[in-house]
Amino acid sequence: MMLSRYRKLELICRKFSKNHVRFLSQPNLAVSADNASSTLGHETSSDSSTKAAITNDTIRARRNALFSAEKTRQIESVRRIEKIEVVYRGQNEAESCTLMMNKHLSTPYDCTLHIKQMIARRSALAVVDGKPWDMHRPLNASCDIQFLHFLEENPYEANMAFWRTGSLLLSYVADRAFRDDFFVQVHSWPYQELQPGSFLCDVGINLPEWTPREEELRAMTLIMTRLIAKKLPIERLEVSADLALKMFEDNQFKKAQIPSIAEKSASKERVTLYRVDDHVEISNGPMIANTGLFGRHQLTAVHPVNYHGVGQLYRFQGVALPAQQPLNYFAWNILQNRGRQFNSSSLSIVTDRKTP
Amino acid sequence: MSYDKIRTLVPPKAWKHIKATWGTVPTYAMRLEKIRQMMTGLFRYERIECHDKYGLEIQQYTELLLQEAIKYGPRHKPTMETVDFYMIEKDLVHKTFKLFVPRFARFEPPYTKIHFIPTQNREIKRVLLELKGNPFPPVEPRPLDRKGSLVNILLAEAKRDYVRQKVKAESAKEESRDAPVEEPVEATQAKETTEAIKEE
Incomplete structure (x- = not known):
């Protein structure tokens, strides 16, 4: 019998984990908290009774439904279909072409489908009139377009988008890795550089003390692996601040952040949302086209942090590489071990901002 | 023949x-x-x-x-x-x-x-x-500079970290050697630093 690669991994993990770690075959019960709760010596059932009505699942489903409804509303609001000219400049004359696309409906990804399958498959990010643009964001006017991938001479924009998307996937994992006893509220991720060697996401969980074991990290990585295997597109949507507040009303951190985020935007009242699978997150973006562009990946560490002035948070850290760049396991282990170190990126900047 | x-x-x-x-x-x-x-x-x-x-x-x-x-x-x-x-x-x-x-x-x-x-x-x-040196366009494409790729950036940073730690460890060793035997306080400090580096 042929076992799929992930099924095999799961079986191997289960063999070594002695039933402490539960996997996604039981939905949304990836990481058991038996270890954490037993070490703390408090009962988790008391927590679950108070949060019985609102669980992470219900919140996620509600947010997803609101996102879908808003997306269909925005698409349906385009009553009259207008045409725009999209000029694609390829590597040579033969590749270049001009496309007639639909205003406010067609995305750069739709353009790639008219050009070449290979470009559609590998493009991580589009450049529209010199500005980075998401692959699944509708075009607003006639423009010049180019497509970026990770094997170019200087793929700075694509790399940054990839790192940002890594953070998005971490928030996705954190949101569904825990049992319903634990209420998960994703805080945010700061502006990050590639140099620290890991992308990160700060998450608030009502777990006072928790250091994840190796098996738990592996189980959480498996959630990421499954998502990447699905090759799901990462959708972008601009919504009003009111709707964003309604979506994130259960998340105390986001509720505080949304007004300031909306102020910083160009129109002073819009918030940019990203959705992967059914998980919605706030970010300025841009993000890469789909999760299938991820190659090697690992959720390397979870460290407690306490600097936002909102109590203790957990900093999820991960490392990943594009599927276009396969890497030898020895070199990958070096990167992985480096990713385990605490990533203090933009800690100082945030504290400076908070002091006045 | x-x-x-x-x-x-x-x-x-x-x-x-x-x-x-x-x-x-x-x-x-x-x-x-x-x-x-x-x-x-x-x-x-x-x-x-x-x-x-x-x-x-x-x-x-x-x-x-x-x-x-x-x-x-x-x-x-x-x-x-x-x-x-x-x-x-x-x-x-x-x-x-x-x-x-x-x-x-x-x-x-x-x-x-x-x-x-x-x-x-x-x-x-x-x-x-x-x-070589003929006037025609080259047969092979120009080799790309891959310094900016994600893998190379991460590996370069890892290498820099490794070198930095090594230099630190060596300097700590030298300090512990140079330190006179009569002052045990400094020696213990140096030991602590080396231990800290090892833990990292």
Whole structure:
């Protein structure tokens, strides 16, 4: 019998984990908290009774439904279909072409489908009139377009988008890795550089003390692996601040952040949302086209942090590489071990901002 | 060795093949004639496409000819004779000494480059043989600078970290050596730092 690669991994993990770690075959019960709760010596059932009505699942489903409804509303609001000219400049004359696309409906990804399958498959990010643009964001006017991938001479924009998307996937994992006893509220991720060697996401969980074991990290990585295997597109949507507040009303951190985020935007009242699978997150973006562009990946560490002035948070850290760049396991282990170190990126900047 | 004697030595099937490649009379003189033709073509056009067995052989002859021409120059009699023999068209003798010799004095050998080119039939291998520094556009694309790729950035940073830690550890060791034995406080501090580095 042929076992799929992930099924095999799961079986191997289960063999070594002695039933402490539960996997996604039981939905949304990836990481058991038996270890954490037993070490703390408090009962988790008391927590679950108070949060019985609102669980992470219900919140996620509600947010997803609101996102879908808003997306269909925005698409349906385009009553009259207008045409725009999209000029694609390829590597040579033969590749270049001009496309007639639909205003406010067609995305750069739709353009790639008219050009070449290979470009559609590998493009991580589009450049529209010199500005980075998401692959699944509708075009607003006639423009010049180019497509970026990770094997170019200087793929700075694509790399940054990839790192940002890594953070998005971490928030996705954190949101569904825990049992319903634990209420998960994703805080945010700061502006990050590639140099620290890991992308990160700060998450608030009502777990006072928790250091994840190796098996738990592996189980959480498996959630990421499954998502990447699905090759799901990462959708972008601009919504009003009111709707964003309604979506994130259960998340105390986001509720505080949304007004300031909306102020910083160009129109002073819009918030940019990203959705992967059914998980919605706030970010300025841009993000890469789909999760299938991820190659090697690992959720390397979870460290407690306490600097936002909102109590203790957990900093999820991960490392990943594009599927276009396969890497030898020895070199990958070096990167992985480096990713385990605490990533203090933009800690100082945030504290400076908070002091006045 | 006469033609008839060769005929007796070679089995009939191979004979067909030899005839096809070297012409009707496969003597050494005929083979040399072919090499002369091909080399004349190479020196004339600076880039030729041919079967791999010719290409690989002519490459060796060309290298030797150019080496000798650069080493001895046109006034050396044997060299001049050799060049004169291989160049069927005599204007190429001037081209060899006036154009190729100054050009290849700048290069390090090898002076030629060979590229295998794709063919529809896999059994037939064709090559592109060229003299370096020719005026045509390059066959191979320009190699990209991969410093900015994600893997290389991460690995470069990891390397920098490793070197930094090593230097730190060495300096800590030296400090602990230099520290006098009478002051145990500093020594313990140094130990602590080394331990901390190890833990990291």
